[in-house]
Amino acid sequence: MDIVLETDQLGKRYGRAWALRDCSLRLPAGRVAALVGPNGAGKSTLLHLAVGLLRPDAGAVRVFGRTPYDDIAVLSEVGFVAQDTPLYRDFTADELFTMGARLNRRFDTALAHRRLAQIGIPRDKPVGKLSGGQRAQVALALAMAKRPRLLLLDEPVASIDPLARREFLQALMGVVAETGTTVLLSSHILADLERTCDYLIVLHASQVKLVGDVSTLLAEHRQLVGPRDGGPLPAEVAQVVRAEHTHRQSTLLARTNAPPWDPAWKAYDVTLEDLILAYLGDGDARPHAAWEVPA
Amino acid sequence: MIWLTWRQHRKQALFTAIGLALLAVFMVPTGLAMRHTFADLGLDDCVRALGTASMIPADADTCGKASIQFNSQYAVMTMIGVLFLVLPLLVGLFWGAPLVAREIEQGTHRMVWTQGVSRGRWALVKFGIAGAVALVASVIYGLGVSWWLTPMSQAGQHGRFNIFFFDMQGTAPTGYTIFAVALGILAGTIWPKVLPAMSATLVGFLGLRIALTTLARPHYLPARVLTFPIKDATEQTNPAAGDWILSYGIRDASGKMITANAQIACAPDATGPGAACGADLGITSGAYNWQLYQPGTRFWLFQGIETGIFLAIAALLLYLAVRRIRRVA
Numbered sequence: 199m200d201i202v203l204e205t206d207q208l209g210k211r212y213g214r215a216w217a218l219r220d221c222s223l224r225l226p227a228g229r230v231a232a233l234v235g236p237n238g239a240g241k242s243t244l245l246h247l248a249v250g251l252l253r254p255d256a257g258a259v260r261v262f263g264r265t266p267y268d269d270i271a272v273l274s275e276v277g278f279v280a281q282d283t284p285l286y287r288d289f290t291a292d293e294l295f296t297m298g299a300r301l302n303r304r305f306d307t308a309l310a311h312r313r314l315a316q317i318g319i320p321r322d323k324p325v326g327k328l329s330g331g332q333r334a335q336v337a338l339a340l341a342m343a344k345r346p347r348l349l350l351l352d353e354p355v356a357s358i359d360p361l362a363r364r365e366f367l368q369a370l371m372g373v374v375a376e377t378g379t380t381v382l383l384s385s386h387i388l389a390d391l392e393r394t395c396d397y398l399i400v401l402h403a404s405q406v407k408l409v410g411d412v413s414t415l416l417a418e419h420r421q422l423v424g425p426r427d428g429g430p431l432p433a434e435v436a437q438v439v440r441a442e443h444t445h446r447q448s449t450l451l452a453r454t455n456a457p458p459w460d461p462a463w464k465a466y467d468v469t470l471e472d473l474i475l476a477y478l479g480d481g482d483a484r485p486h487a488a489w490e491v492p493a
Numbered sequence: 494m495i496w497l498t499w500r501q502h503r504k505q506a507l508f509t510a511i512g513l514a515l516l517a518v519f520m521v522p523t524g525l526a527m528r529h530t531f532a533d534l535g536l537d538d539c540v541r542a543l544g545t546a547s548m549i550p551a552d553a554d555t556c557g558k559a560s561i562q563f564n565s566q567y568a569v570m571t572m573i574g575v576l577f578l579v580l581p582l583l584v585g586l587f588w589g590a591p592l593v594a595r596e597i598e599q600g601t602h603r604m605v606w607t608q609g610v611s612r613g614r615w616a617l618v619k620f621g622i623a624g625a626v627a628l629v630a631s632v633i634y635g636l637g638v639s640w641w642l643t644p645m646s647q648a649g650q651h652g653r654f655n656i657f658f659f660d661m662q663g664t665a666p667t668g669y670t671i672f673a674v675a676l677g678i679l680a681g682t683i684w685p686k687v688l689p690a691m692s693a694t695l696v697g698f699l700g701l702r703i704a705l706t707t708l709a710r711p712h713y714l715p716a717r718v719l720t721f722p723i724k725d726a727t728e729q730t731n732p733a734a735g736d737w738i739l740s741y742g743i744r745d746a747s748g749k750m751i752t753a754n755a756q757i758a759c760a761p762d763a764t765g766p767g768a769a770c771g772a773d774l775g776i777t778s779g780a781y782n783w784q785l786y787q788p789g790t791r792f793w794l795f796q797g798i799e800t801g802i803f804l805a806i807a808a809l810l811l812y813l814a815v816r817r818i819r820r821v822a
Contacts, residue, residue: 268612337604
């Protein structure tokens with residue numbers, strides 16, 4: 199399995215505060231990965247490190263086996279759409295593509311034209327006069343025309359309306375299917391991710407909480423409902439991610455090897471959203487020391 | 494990269510060109526008119542006759558009346574000319590400061606630095622083009638103002654070496670302009686917003702310009718001292734010498750300054766109205782006129798030193814800017 203992006207104990211500090219710390223993860227080729235976390239969790243920092251805008255303060259990041267900081271060889275393999283899809287607003291799409299063709303060794307202008315023609319965005323209008331959704335599409339076309347092997351998108355849909363968001367994600371899925379590009383997409387809009395992503399990275403408070411294939415992760419986690427004072431946890435529970443208690447019963451989101459046999463506990467499947475929210479909860483706020491089950 | 498820089502900044506380039514053209518529209522006719530008057534008053538010949546020596550025979554200055562007439566006619570031009578001092582600063586504010594600051598303020602640096610060009614090269618091309626435009630504009634401007642000011646300088650009252658007049662002609666404006674642009678660029682990497690970067694450029698530019706003009710420029714080379722007698726004066730200072738007089742006054746026989754900012758020359762056997770030559774001012778026998786000055790022949794040398802200092806500072810600022818750009822994200 200080819201690893202496109204790999205980080206090892208990666209850390210980045212702004213002044214004394216760590217924006218990202220001890221981040222170790224691997225992104226296999228061909229995946230569409232969601233990078234999820236609340237604002238300030240370090241998502242942008244991780245993407246900026248991956249595209250070489252930032253230099254790590256600790257650990258290492260490798261893209262296609264190379265260190266990306268200020269490395270042109272990596273830049274030409276990576277497409278990047280920054281947060282709020284910044285573009286020169288007085289440029290037309292055509293001028294932006296001219297820029298792309300002049301600044302990149304490999305640039306498929308025809309592909310960019312085709313993409314905009316498909317969604318009906320005029321190429322001769324300054325992009326500052328387009329809608330937010332259209333501008334995001336132009337930014338995506340600009341990034342995809344590099345024919346990148348890795349596409350990094352930083353909150354590409356955060357500031358556009360739901361319809362444009364869906365169109366954008368459809369367009370993204372379209373190009374991914376065409377080109378087989380690996381995608382890492384950060385977002386805090388969870389509903390969108392379920393349809394688009396097959397790989398998940400959860401960041402919280404500068405640290406990686408969860409990494410893995412979405413279907414595997416969903417299969418590994420269960421929501422368990424059982425009595426409040428039900429005694430010991432079922433043996434199958436490897437880790438309690440989150441626990442909620444009412445007067446009579448406890449609801450756990452747990453990583454399990456298999457559904458529990460214990461008839462006192464009922465097991466339910468979890469959705470991607472449940473899973474992400476469970477990992478984004480504050481892990482230290484567990485009410486019972488008893489729930490701390492060694493993995 | 495060159496295409497991109499041109500496309501991004503063509504409006505500013507156009508405004509710069511329009512500015513220079515407007516300046517030319519003002520300066521060419523007024524410059525020609527001044528030259529015309531200058532020749533009509535016969536100043537050409539008499540200034541040439543004065544030469545460039547610091548002292549001339551007392552009866553040699555035949556230009557006096559004509560030059561006073563010329564200066565009073567064109568006094569307003571010197572006022573207008575002083576306004577030109579701010580032009581290098583304007584270039585720094587509108588070319589230099591937004592160059593990096595606007596990219597970072599609008600986030601477009603993340604788009605352009607992730608194309609296939611390293612940001613080191615991005616910076617070099619952008620700074621190079623901005624610098625080249627500033628260079629061409631300021632050389633045209635500096636030489637143009639030199640031409641325009643020549644009659645005024647020669648007419649004696651505002652020598653080209655004097656503060657303000659030195660600063661707006663020759664190569665010095667080129668040094669100031671490149672410095673202002675470099676300062677604006679660096680300010681933009683430190684305060685990545687256009688307005689704070691412009692403010693910092695304004696403060697930094699004025700601060701260094703004033704400091705260097707008042708503290709450093711008089712000492713680029715050791716100043717010379719000239720003394721000449723008060724009584725029986727057969728010589729006087731030459732208004733056409735173009736010397737930069739740093740200070741002058743009258744000292745007594747022991748060398749103590751009696752009266753600063755005064756100069757007295759009494760011709761032999763002078764019998765003016767009032768007391769004898771300077772007696773009522775407390776001038777005793779043995780007192781003499783004293784002046785500390787930079788000779789006018791050093792004008793281009795000082796221009797070169799001034800320009801060199803500002804270009805060197807600009808180079809340092811640009812180096813720091815490139816270093817900072819490699820750290821921004």
